[in-house]
Amino acid sequence: MAHTDRKQVPLEFEQPLQALAQQIENLEKQLADNPAIESDLARLHEQYDLLRRSLYSKLRPIDHLELARHKQRPYTRDYFERWDSEWIEMHGDRKGADDPAMVLGLLRIGGHKVVGIGTQKGRSLRDKQQCNFGMPQPEGYRKALRGIRHAEKFNLPIVTLIDTPGAYPGMAAEEHNQAEAIAVNLMELAGVTVPVVAVVTGEGGSGGALAIGVANRILMLEHSVYSVISPEGCASILWRSPDKVSEACQAMKMTAKELLQLGVVDEVIDEPLGGAHNDYDTVATNAKMGLIRHLDNLRNLNRSQLREDRQKKFRNIGAFYEPAAV
Amino acid sequence: MAHTDRKQVPLEFEQPLQALAQQIENLEKQLADNPAIESDLARLHEQYDLLRRSLYSKLRPIDHLELARHKQRPYTRDYFERWDSEWIEMHGDRKGADDPAMVLGLLRIGGHKVVGIGTQKGRSLRDKQQCNFGMPQPEGYRKALRGIRHAEKFNLPIVTLIDTPGAYPGMAAEEHNQAEAIAVNLMELAGVTVPVVAVVTGEGGSGGALAIGVANRILMLEHSVYSVISPEGCASILWRSPDKVSEACQAMKMTAKELLQLGVVDEVIDEPLGGAHNDYDTVATNAKMGLIRHLDNLRNLNRSQLREDRQKKFRNIGAFYEPAAV
Amino acid sequence: MDLKEWFANRKKAADNSQSKQPLTNEEYCALWTQCFHCRELLYTRDLRSNLFVCPKCQYHFRIGAVDRIEQLADPGCFQEMDADLSSADPLGFVDTDAYKNRQDEASRKSGLKEAVVCGTGKIRGRDAAIGIMDFGHFGGSMGSVVGEKVTRLVEHALKHSLPLIVISSSGGARMQEGILSLMQMAKTSSALKSFSDAGLLYISVLSEPTFGGVTASFAMLGDFIIAEPGARIGFAGRRVIEQTIKQKLPADFQTAEYLLNHGQVDMVIERAKLADALGALIDLHQPSAPPKHSDAKDKSKQKVAAQSTPTRA
């Protein structure tokens, strides 16, 4: 299932491509009557590719954000299906709810049997609504917790896929204590003695993302983002202006490359040119290769070392001044 | 707080006492005018006590049931307050609900610091409704589970008080998976490595009672009952007649003495003559003494022995035929 | 009695007892069965060959333990355990009839000694400890024997590091054994705690109907819970709830599908795919690399394997 973006509504930064695409389309229509324009067409195609490459080589943070939120972006189920067509889904928190915004299952990734956990945004309008646009309820985090405990019990690695605007700011979510649901996941993920690898595939939104993000290794897709608050939230609080989203994106350092430089992220996974939505298979394979590399690598640690490795990783995150001891 | 039953609506089997009580009341009114009847009065008092003792020495199972359900019967909070006036209550399942039908707290019983867990029926009409007449919701069992895990973490003995018609047959209770809530408690209580002592203080109703009843020692108050189904339910299913409650009580062997004989219960705790509701302090003291005796005794076991002891107790319950091995 | 004989005996009894639904009558249903759901008249032999699933509406009929073993376990490999355990009458229970008589009648109707059949076998080539309840025997109710047999099965699975599969179908606890039947909930759950602590896999399969003390103990304690389509599953019965809350419940209340939507089961799967799913789940929970120091365990597994015939796969 490959998607071509050219015919779709372009992202804001892709608008320069649109003029060219229009020209190409026009010429293509005339091609039958006038074979002479074939070379023109080839040149335009070349230009198009060049421009596209150029645009994608200098994306601004907000462009990454647009790509990360692209409505055709592959979601957790797209990856799980490609990694293991026979993956087995686990449902529910056993306490009254099965949150479709959190997907849980058992699958093989290469030679690794893993517990897969990932947020799900939903593709059709109905799916989107059911998945609450990728914002899990507390019950979703508790479903993930069931997966975490399942993995620990059966000594299965945990692979998490993160693509969520964050936890849902709703009344029931507060009533059902989403703060506790997130906090317990942070604590329990920190404590498991199996490998945990997280991949930010789209939006890594705040505590709702971190709730399945306490991992030995954190990977990010090339155009994914990860931040402490949504850029919109940041702009409206700090700039008191919703127009300043681009500035907020810039200031927060939320792109994969920046977070790699900050040492929070361990690897950036290539996306196909134009973004993951252009070629699901390729991005799924890239992510799979990255996961296998890290899972293979983590196999060298024993169970207590796996926990220590993870706890040490987070123990060392932070930047502050401390006067030298006297 | 001592209650005298004489002025209250009598239990069915106490009706013979009523005639005497009436005579006594009449004579007492005449006593000022006619001091000569003092000896008659004394004789009547004696007769009253004799008759009462006699009635209480040959109670039928359904009489015990009436006493166990007496609306003035002491409930969990009455015991906790008397055992430790400074007991500290713990609230809630941390997930959205605090079920008043399940009381949880930290308290001292003699020299033992314990986690106390007990069902609560409610005294006033409002309390009763809030406590759902002593029928916990799944959230109540999960609140108890928090107590169980708390006890295990801090190596505190668990004392449970059981007085419940059972789990609530409601729609939300099924939706929230009360079967799972009960099952998980059975499993977790079986696994803890701290002493667990249960006291059936009133009605021990079915799985809803057992959910806090998997204990190293099970004590029952003299007039309490404990059964696999309510006598009403049993009568309507097996006899297809709600009139056969007394027969069902008889057939199921649900009184403290019978369950002691069956080997399910470890000790029967004396109630004051006329039932626990006649003297809260005395019955609380009796129960306390029993608890301390068993808690002291269980202190001789180490943590893994405590678990083994409990698991073995339930492993051995059951009656069946098995041909000798060849 | 060898296995072949055992199956023959069981099947004979089973043919008399299986697939009874309210709308059928005994003589009639030997040949014909009316679908409980779509009312289609089905030739019983066809129904059986379709795993007792209505070919028209996919209604999943109740099936007995013997049929279930045939459907699920690789042929010829099921070894029953504790087959000779039978009920006592610890309370001398008599209601409108004596418990003893009711037991005899249950056995006559089901061809079984008790409401669960336990043993070891292979499912799609994987060794497993398997317990199968039979609603046709005393409403699948759990008394001392069911509790004891399930507990022994769990203990056997623990001892031999086998995955455990229990297919439940029960009306609840067996009242005629009073408190002893209630305590079987604790006994089985306690055994499962030790099993779980050993990191072994327990898959619980819920079939039509699963209620009461069975749901509230081992049936809900699976690491993975599967329900059969349309199966009714709950703690309290529908009628009791309606009487209590004084309102009608939704039609799909307490169905497998309702439970799936309410986060209580992992999967609803049609009967024809059950064995494959169980096999796949066992695989997914077995360590990728052979665990260290497991020679002893592997040997004991091989012993079981040697007794069984090749799988069909």
Next chain:
Amino acid sequence: MDLKEWFANRKKAADNSQSKQPLTNEEYCALWTQCFHCRELLYTRDLRSNLFVCPKCQYHFRIGAVDRIEQLADPGCFQEMDADLSSADPLGFVDTDAYKNRQDEASRKSGLKEAVVCGTGKIRGRDAAIGIMDFGHFGGSMGSVVGEKVTRLVEHALKHSLPLIVISSSGGARMQEGILSLMQMAKTSSALKSFSDAGLLYISVLSEPTFGGVTASFAMLGDFIIAEPGARIGFAGRRVIEQTIKQKLPADFQTAEYLLNHGQVDMVIERAKLADALGALIDLHQPSAPPKHSDAKDKSKQKVAAQSTPTRA
């Protein structure tokens, strides 16, 4: 700087910064404070001596870390730890003002280097590791320093087997430190996991207001959770929720009392009784008999005790 000096300095700053509520103005409130809830005009000195609780309506004012230590810890025994940690500016963050400037302003207003004060002390005679957040410093937001100090406090408590008490008051994560501030949630929770696995007691106290990343990490992970009356506690802010769901929330939504009714906290207790409750809880979780082989631990506890003054009890 000795303790006395420390307290004097802190108090000076505190007098300038504490008990500010929307309805007061800076000059005025030095002497007088209007109750945020009942609007009564209160003499600030009286308010302070009443633990910053309105004598008329029992409204619990926000209080700073220094006042809280004075109220809670036995006099003269609090030993601050890691006081010198201060914020870096890892992202070079600038919004309408630079993060660096905002930090300076926060310190000027609060008299604190950061939004949490950590140390050891005694509460009603019992040794404890104590962390106290101060909403007056940068809205109590958690950046790298708050995360690091809380983590170190947890590690210290673990090393010395001390009960841990954290009093939270926070608007959430500190956006100006970007992803690093988010990761402090994981860092503190991870430290608490090791602490919890050691069977040690953590009491979390939630005070007005506690939100966002602090609620969704260490604040909600207490073995026992206490909230102050009227304190607003939640994950998402009230306004954000109202905008999202497009309806008004109940007045008591996200208050301590609401949380108690919704099973999220164990206890709501007035400020005057907090120290007693903490002391009683520490007692109830200490082993009745001295645990075996604990000589080493007992000695390390004594060392801490030796540094502190006698308790008032």
